[in-house]
Amino acid sequence: MKMSKKPLPISTICSWEKRIDPTPDYQRPPAWTRKQKQLLIDSILREYDIPKMYWRSVKRDDGVRYEVIDGQQRLRTIWEFKNGDFGLMRDADPVNDFPVAGLKYEDLDLDVSTIFDAYPVDVVIVDEAVQNDEEDEVRDMFLRLQNGTTLKAQEKRNAMPGQMRDFVKQISQHPFFENCKFSNSRYTFDHIAAQITCLELAGGPASVRDSDLNRMYDQNRKFETNSPQAKKVKRVLDYLLKAFPEKTPELERYNVITLYCLVSTLIEKYVHYDTEPLLAKWFIEFETNRRKQDELPEDDRDPKLIEYRRLTSYSTDGEESIRGRLEHLEKDFFLACPDIPTVDGIRVFTHGQRLAIFRRDDGRCQLRVKCDGAKLGWDDWHADHILPHSKGGKTTVSNGQVACIVCNTAKGNAEAQ
Numbered sequence: 425m426k427m428s429k430k431p432l433p434i435s436t437i438c439s440w441e442k443r444i445d446p447t448p449d450y451q452r453p454p455a456w457t458r459k460q461k462q463l464l465i466d467s468i469l470r471e472y473d474i475p476k477m478y479w480r481s482v483k484r485d486d487g488v489r490y491e492v493i494d495g496q497q498r499l500r501t502i503w504e505f506k507n508g509d510f511g512l513m514r515d516a517d518p519v520n521d522f523p524v525a526g527l528k529y530e531d532l533d534l535d536v537s538t539i540f541d542a543y544p545v546d547v548v549i550v551d552e553a554v555q556n557d558e559e560d561e562v563r564d565m566f567l568r569l570q571n572g573t574t575l576k577a578q579e580k581r582n583a584m585p586g587q588m589r590d591f592v593k594q595i596s597q598h599p600f601f602e603n604c605k606f607s608n609s610r611y612t613f614d615h616i617a618a619q620i621t622c623l624e625l626a627g628g629p630a631s632v633r634d635s636d637l638n639r640m641y642d643q644n645r646k647f648e649t650n651s652p653q654a655k656k657v658k659r660v661l662d663y664l665l666k667a668f669p670e671k672t673p674e675l676e677r678y679n680v681i682t683l684y685c686l687v688s689t690l691i692e693k694y695v696h697y698d699t700e701p702l703l704a705k706w707f708i709e710f711e712t713n714r715r716k717q718d719e720l721p722e723d724d725r726d727p728k729l730i731e732y733r734r735l736t737s738y739s740t741d742g743e744e745s746i747r748g749r750l751e752h753l754e755k756d757f758f759l760a761c762p763d764i765p766t767v768d769g770i771r772v773f774t775h776g777q778r779l780a781i782f783r784r785d786d787g788r789c790q791l792r793v794k795c796d797g798a799k800l801g802w803d804d805w806h807a808d809h810i811l812p813h814s815k816g817g818k819t820t821v822s823n824g825q826v827a828c829i830v831c832n833t834a835k836g837n838a839e840a841q
C-alpha cells in the first residue's frame with residue numbers, strides 16, 4: 425500500500441466534490457451534530473490544526489476517484505459550509521477583527537472566506553491500483569483510525585440478540601472458511617457468513633452491505649435454524665469445502681460471495697453430484713487466466729474481463745456488482761462445463777445456461793431453417809434443445825443452441841407432424 429501526503433486547499437477539495445465518494449462500503453453514515461460542524465469551521469477560520477484525512481485513490485474508466493477512508497464528517501461539513509447549509513455559532517468571536525457570529529460562508533468578509541478557501545487540509549492518499557486483497561488492509565486502517573469509536577459492524581451484530589445471530593455464528597465455524605484467503609480477524613468469517621445467509625434469503629444477488637445485514641438480524645430474530653434455507657446454506661458450504669479441501673488463495677471475499685450464489689443455484693437446479701472437482705478446476709483456471717490478463721497492456725485485454733475487474737474493485741457488496749460478477753462466472757462456468765444437465769422436471773434452460781449458449785453461438789440463429797443465421801438480441805431468441813427434450817435430449821449447454829423465433833416455430837411444427 426503506497427501513501428502520499430499532501431496539503432490540499434479547501435477550494436480544491438470543494439471543486440473535487442464530484443470525484444470524491446465519502447461513503448464507500450467500510451464507512452459509516454454521517455452523524456455529526458450542527459455544533460460539531462460549527463466547531464470544525466471555527467477551527468479552520470482560526471487556522472488551528474484539524475486532523476488529517478485519509479483517502480484512497482481508485483482508478484475508474486472516467487478518471488481517478490477518491491474513496492474517503494477517514495474524514496467523512498469533516499469533508500461533508502466543509503462542503504455544506506461552502507454551500508451555505510449552515511452558519512457559524514451565534515456567539516463566535518471575531519476572526520482578525522471581522523465579525524463572523526451566525527454568518528454563512530457567502531456572508532463572510534472576503535478576508536475571512538479567503539482563509540477558509542486557502543486552508544490546507546492534510547490529505548493522505550492511499551495509492552492502490554485497487555488491489556482487492558488490500559481491501560482488508562484499508563478497512564483495518566479505517567478501524568484503527570476510528571479508535572474508541574470504531575464501527576466494527578460485525579462485532580455489533582454479534583451482540584444483537586436473536587436466532588439469526590446464533591445461526592450466523594454457527595455457520596461461521598464451517599471449516600470451508602479456513603480454506604479461503606482471508607483470515608478471521610475482526611470477525612470476517614461471521615461477516616461473510618452473514619452475507620451468504622442474506623443472499624440465500626434473497627434467493628440470489630442482493631445488496632449485502634452492513635445496513636442490509638443489520639436489517640436481516642433485526643427482522644429474523646426468530647430465524648429457524650432448521651429451516652430449508654438454513655439447511656441450504658450448510659449444504660452449499662459443504663459443497664464448497666468438498667470442492668476446495670485445502671487453503672485456496674483465489675478464494676477472496678468477493679469470490680466467495682459469488683461462488684456461493686453459483687453453487688446455491690447449482691445444487692437446486694442441476695444434477696450436481698460429483699461436480700465439485702469440475703467447479704474447483706474451472707474456478708482456478710478462470711482466476712489464473714484473469715490474473716494473466718491483468719499483466720497485459722490494457723488494449724490487449726478481454727473487455728469482458730476489464731468489466732469484471734471493475735466489478736470486483738468497486739462497491740463489491742452492492743447488488744449490481746454481485747449480479748454482474750455472478751453472470752460473468754455462470755457464463756464462464758457453463759461454457760467450461762457444458763454437459764451438466766438440469767434436474768428432471770426443469771426443461772427450460774436456466775439463466776446461466778442461456779448466458780453460456782448465447783455467448784458460445786455469438787447470438788446467431790443456429791437452426792437456419794428460415795433465416796441465414798440471423799444475429800439476435802438478448803431479448804429475442806429461444807434456447808432450443810438440439811436433441812428434443814421429448815426424445816430424451818437433456819437440458820444442457822451442449823444440447824442447447826440459439827434459435828430465432830421464426831426458425832424455432834418452424835422446427836416445432838415439423839417435429840409435431
Ligand SMILES: [Zn+2]
Pocket residue numbers: 789790791792793794795796797798827828829830831832
Ligand atoms: Zn433462424
